[in-house]
Amino acid sequence: xxxxxxxxxxxxxxxxxxxxxxxxxxxxxxxxxxxxxxxxxxxxxxxxxxxxxxxxxxxxxxxxxxxxxxxxxxxxxxxxxxxxxxxxxxxxxxxxxxxxxxxxxxxxxxxxxx
Amino acid sequence: xxxxxxxxxxxxxxxxxxxxxxxxxxxxxxxxxxxxxxxxxxxxxxxxxxxxxxxxxxxxxxxxxxxxxxxxxxxxxxxxxxxxxxxxxxxxxxxxxxxxxxxxxxxxxxxxxxx
Numbered sequence: 001x002x003x004x005x006x007x008x009x010x011x012x013x014x015x016x017x018x019x020x021x022x023x024x025x026x027x028x029x030x031x032x033x034x035x036x037x038x039x040x041x042x043x044x045x046x047x048x049x050x051x052x053x054x055x056x057x058x059x060x061x062x063x064x065x066x067x068x069x070x071x072x073x074x075x076x077x078x079x080x081x082x083x084x085x086x087x088x089x090x091x092x093x094x095x096x097x098x099x100x101x102x103x104x105x106x107x108x109x110x111x112x113x114x
Numbered sequence: 115x116x117x118x119x120x121x122x123x124x125x126x127x128x129x130x131x132x133x134x135x136x137x138x139x140x141x142x143x144x145x146x147x148x149x150x151x152x153x154x155x156x157x158x159x160x161x162x163x164x165x166x167x168x169x170x171x172x173x174x175x176x177x178x179x180x181x182x183x184x185x186x187x188x189x190x191x192x193x194x195x196x197x198x199x200x201x202x203x204x205x206x207x208x209x210x211x212x213x214x215x216x217x218x219x220x221x222x223x224x225x226x227x228x229x
Binding site for chain 2: 035042045056058103104105106107108110
């Protein structure tokens with residue numbers, strides 16, 4: 001079966017712009033989580049969506065937002081980009097509830113803010 | 115809040131030998147999961163092994179096994195018969211056993227397997 005697909009793979013944006021990243025989960029997976037990975041802060045949890053509802057949110061400013069569609073695909077948006085937002089953004093999907101058997105990650109979107 | 119500590123930033127092992135990566139964690143929870151993830155240069159985070167806290171038996175997956183010491187809050191990963199393809203960053207992670215909960219990651223250990 002197809003894995004978790006993140007698009008685009010690479011992105012270069014200018015400070016002050018906004019960006020939207022996309023994540024298509026494994027078919028049947030209804031939970032989607034987002035993580036930010038930087039050399040300085042490591043891997044940090046952004047948010048988790050299930051059935052189009054945000055169930056959990058990490059400690060990030062309001063410039064970071066996300067949503068999930070009825071087909072479980074998810075997008076995250078970062079507005080007013082700052083240099084410090086340069087990072088690898090990873091998406092992970094999973095089954096939910098009693099069927100949960102772990103998270104499967106995508107290959108990430110590498111965002112560079114210049 | 116949970117914390118995960120990996121005290122070995124880098125390690126090196128000869129091909130075919132055994133290496134152990136260390137991980138300690140701190141939590142007041144009783145019901146949780148622990149994971150080891152591998153991140154090769156392709157960037158994708160790949161699950162290596164998972165342990166449920168209530169299970170006494172240490173998890174194993176082929177050449178990978180863990181030593182889970184719940185009282186000591188220690189969760190080390192042993193890689194036997196190391197292969198060149200094992201070269202990667204390895205992250206230890208913690209997750210409470212509840213819906214929608216997040217993974218808390220350690221800072222990672224960079225493992226190099228020498229030919």
